Amino acid sequence: MPATLNSGKTTAALRTSARVSLDLLLVIVLAAATLWLLGRMWSIVWPLVVGLLLTTLTWPPTRFLRRRGWPPALAASVVTVLFLLVAAGIVALIVVPVASESGELTDGVVEGIQRLREWAAGPPLNIGDDQITKGFDTAVARLQDSVGSAVTTVVAGVSTVFNGIVTTVLALFLMFFFLKDGPRFLPWLTRQLPGRLAVHVPVVTARSWATLGSFVRSQAFVGLLDAVFIGLGLWIVGVPLVLPLAVLTFVSAFVPIVGALFAGFVAVLIALVSNGLTDALIVLAIIVLVQQLEGNVFQPMIQSRGLGLHAAVVLLAVTLGGSLAGVVGSLLAVPVAALIAVAWNYLREQLGDPDETAAEPEPSAGA
Known part of the structure; x- marks a missing residue:
């Protein structure tokens, strides 16, 4: 009898594992189809x-x-x-x-x-x-x-x-x-969706919109920090065109990796042709220091607070997005990760246990 019971438990566990694996495979197929589309x-x-x-x-x-x-x-x-x-x-x-x-x-x-x-x-x-x-x-x-090949490159x-x-x-x-x-979108979407989707989808959409706004504001703040610190360093060294270089640094901060490399290259080049090799090396050291602080300290901290993501998740998202889709992947990695977190948190709220206080017995009249 115990052996039969254990065999039944094993069979049930295998069936559950197979069902979960099939569901996971279906999710992966749907995700791949969505990415292809x-x-x-x-x-x-x-x-x-x-x-x-x-x-x-x-x-x-x-x-x-x-x-x-x-x-x-x-x-x-x-x-x-x-x-x-x-x-x-x-x-x-x-x-x-x-x-x-x-x-x-x-x-x-x-x-x-x-x-x-x-x-x-x-x-x-x-x-x-x-x-x-x-x-x-x-x-x-x-x-x-x-x-x-040069003509082909030019045409491209x-x-x-x-x-x-x-x-x-x-x-x-x-x-x-x-x-x-824009404000008409959520009411229109509510009227178009059937059943409970008319409640859940607008809520997730509103939270996603707030998350995107937080991402753009945090990115602008990070770019402002880069522009201020790098511009201050260029001014101390005595490099010309400090204001245009600072503005270029701020604008390029919205394009991760490539934007910083481009702005840094322009600043070092101008320092080299105007002040000489020594000042160019100093400018290069300033840019590398600021970019390291921005990439490893400022940006993960600011975006993790504004988007509700851990700093390590931000770093991993940017790395994965860059490896999958280059510059565009790096630009969209953090907001996509934040939107996934928004959807997951809302799903967890809906599937979570009901409020335990609702299950507690009503207090007596004497109490």
Whole structure:
């Protein structure tokens, strides 16, 4: 009898394990199908994501105007125009000072190349001008041999720029419509969904919206910290174009990894051609120090508090997103992880045990 009982328990456990494994396999298949569908629709999904992120950034002033009695269309139009003006001002703040210093920067680049040639000609390299000329001729010959691949690369680059322009225009239009009609979305969604979905999905959507806003604000704060500390370091060293470099650092902070590398490269290059190798190395050390503090201390702490995620989860999410989808994966990894956490927390709330206080007996009249 005990052996039969144990056999029945083993069979039941195996059936439960098989059912759980089948459910897990079904979830994995559905997730893979969803990712494949998103990949096929990426030309629409990516502008939608960018538009949502821009909307979280511009919704507070729109909400302020709407609470003051402005019509939704007028408030959305004004905020959209102001956003475009601010973006154009940021571009001008970077481009105009750089253009005004272009002559000195060009002379500095030429002088830097000449110093590099003089350094290469001395010990221990002892590279003469004839060797440099020969190497240059070899590079030109290889470039001529690879004209076809170069043309392909140029065409791909032009296509990427064109797709970026289309994505930006679509994202701006979507941002305007989100600002104008966003508050109508949840009531409309509630009317479209059947049964209990009309209750659960709007709640998860509202929490997800709040989480996206927290992500954008925390990213902006991290970029501001980078811009302040790196700009202060450049000012102390005496590097020109401090303000444009600080603005570039702030803007590039919204593109993880590649943005920081690009802004750091530009700052080191300007320090090299204007102040020399020693100051360029000092600037490089400042940028590496600030980026390490930002990536390992500031960003995980700020985003973990704002998004409800542990700092280790933020680091792992950025690493996984970058390995799976490059720059776009790094940009979307943290908000996607936060949205998954929002959905999981709500599901856990719904599936959790009921309030224990409701099960307690009513106190007696004497008590």
